Amino acid sequence: MDYVAMDSEKADKNDLTALFNIGYGLYVVTARDGDKDNGCIVNTVSQVTNTPNRIAVCINKKNLTHDMVAKTGTMNVNCLSTDAPFSVFEHFGFQSGRDVDKIIGEGILRSDNGVAFLGHYINSFMSLKVEQTVDLDTHSMFICSVTEARVITDVETMTYTYYQNNVKPKPETDGKKGWVCKVCGYVYEGEDIPDDFICPLCKHGVADFEPIE
Structure with a gap:
């Protein structure tokens, strides 16, 4: 226990590492625009209401996936599981869909909205329809309804903490x-x-x- 942090006179009241203690999952958001598929890693997905079900997804505006979701109003959120290797994060997070085709090959799995979902390393996915967009300067928050949801495995969800301690x-x-x-x-x-x-x-x-x- 950090007793200094509990002291109002001595505490560092601008220690933004406190934000790292907010629980995050890790997800691959996939999108499709015409015949172009793409996906990116995000860590800000949350259910904001349940009557009706609404999911909030934040995506960096620099990502091609952001532009595709903004244009089409559809996406899939793939919930990564703890068996996902570092290569998944390299593939979807460390390169741009403007430079490489991230979703290639025959036998691509698609949900009813036509968007691809991952065939490995996820425990579930949700198909979302954008109902509202909130501009957050560097990111957009997409408030979405759920059009489809499937549970694939019972492997636990990959959290940001698990990624830091066991995958990276x-x-x-x-x-x-x-x-x-x-x-x-x-x-x-x-x-x-x-x-x-x-x-x-x-x-x-x-x-x-x-x-x-």
Whole structure:
């Protein structure tokens, strides 16, 4: 227990690492526009009402999937399970659908809305229809109704904490000085990291870097 943090006079009241204690799952959002399929990793999906069922999904505006969902008003949320390997996060999170085809091959599984869903490493998926969009500057929050929902396996859902502790490779920091990305493990060598630095692997900013100890 951190007694300093409990002291109103001595506590750091701007310790934003507190946000990391909010429980998050990890998901692949898939979308389809015409004959183009795509998908990206998100960690902000939540049920906001149950009468009727409404799901909120936040997607970064830099992602191609964001633009496809905004245009078509449909998506699938694939709930990643704890057996998902790091390669899933590399494939859907560390590259852009503008540069590569993330969903290829014969036998692609599709829900009734025509959008692909993953055939492995998920325990369920939900097909969503966008009912409302909220502009959050860097992201859009899509408020959606559920048009289809299937449970695939009983394997537990991948949480962000589980990913950090069990899936993400440990960065090789021995003898290095600098900063390490908490999302993907990329190491930036140097005493100071620029405020506008963007991780070349996962595209996260300096807020997701921590100093190498």
